[in-house]
Amino acid sequence: EVQLLESGGGLVQPGGSLRLSCAASGFTFNNYGMNWVRQAPGKGLEWVSVIDAGGVNTFYPDSVKGRFTISRDNSKNTLYLQMNSLRAEDTAVYYCAKEQGFMRPFDCWGQGTLVTVSS
Amino acid sequence: EIVLTQSPATLSLSPGERATLSCRASQSVSSYLAWYQQKPGQAPRLLIYDASNRATGIPARFSGSGSGTDFTLTISSLEPEDFAVYYCQQRSSGWTFGQGTKVEIK
Numbered sequence: 001e002v003q004l005l006e007s008g009g010g011l012v013q014p015g016g017s018l019r020l021s022c023a024a025s026g027f028t029f030n031n032y033g034m035n036w037v038r039q040a041p042g043k044g045l046e047w048v049s050v051i052d053a054g055g056v057n058t059f060y061p062d063s064v065k066g067r068f069t070i071s072r073d074n075s076k077n078t079l080y081l082q083m084n085s086l087r088a089e090d091t092a093v094y095y096c097a098k099e100q101g102f103m104r105p106f107d108c109w110g111q112g113t114l115v116t117v118s119s
Numbered sequence: 120e121i122v123l124t125q126s127p128a129t130l131s132l133s134p135g136e137r138a139t140l141s142c143r144a145s146q147s148v149s150s151y152l153a154w155y156q157q158k159p160g161q162a163p164r165l166l167i168y169d170a171s172n173r174a175t176g177i178p179a180r181f182s183g184s185g186s187g188t189d190f191t192l193t194i195s196s197l198e199p200e201d202f203a204v205y206y207c208q209q210r211s212s213g214w215t216f217g218q219g220t221k222v223e224i225k
Contacts, residue, residue: 035214037163045155045163045206047214059213095162103210105153107174109162 002026002108004096009113016086016117022079022096022110030054030074033099035106036081038092038115048094049081053102064090086117121145123207123217131225138194140220142207147187153208154183154192156201157219163206167192197222 008020022034036048049070051058058070069082079096093114097106122145132138142152150170155163165174167183170190180195194201202224207217 037214044219045157045208045216047216050213061213100165100168105165105168105208105210106155106163107165109164111162 004110006113020081029077125217148209
């Protein structure tokens with residue numbers, strides 16, 4: 001069974017940093033691109049970042065570019081999101097999501113981890 | 120950046136009725152459009168990819184259509200478990216989602 005399990009969320013002050021992890025199991029992790037998607041309380045889905053299967057290419061929307069860094073360790077079947085210079089508007093549930101294939105939609109999602117940015 | 124606009128924002132229907140949800144792209148996305156379902160407190164679930172292909176395990180009452188800029192998700196006969204929020208998604212310089220359509224019980 002394909003499973004994704006996020007961890008690392010919590011309360012952080014504005015300007016602070018946090019690193020999220022996503023442990024993957026049940027599939028060949030190094031064959032698939034992976035994404036982070038977030039959802040602010042009561043709001044819709046916002047894509048945050050993508051990394052290709054080999055960990056070479058990454059992309060971000062303007063809202064997080066220069067502050068967030070996606071990475072992966074294929075030897076540990078784990079995806080990461082390093083978040084720096086956090087703002088109140090980064091408060092959200094963060095999901096990791098597996099692509100169906102190269103640049104394909106997301107066919108498996110984790111349960112999410114809540115990040116709260118507040119003083 | 121391609122913007123996806125979903126309508127209506129809320130759809131109030133009864134079980135057994137047909138639901139028709141719309142997603143319009145600000146420019147052509149060819150057939151690279153997906154639909155997701157999200158229930159309260161749960162992660163989204165992939166329903167439809169490439170505009171009209173059902174994902175694994177998705178019931179036949181869910182269907183998708185469209186290409187270019189106009190897309191539709193149809194639920195032929197609503198079951199109690201179908202009341203949820205539905206999002207469309209496209210890929211172009213990354214991924215974007217529509218703002219969602221809530222299907223609620225009338």
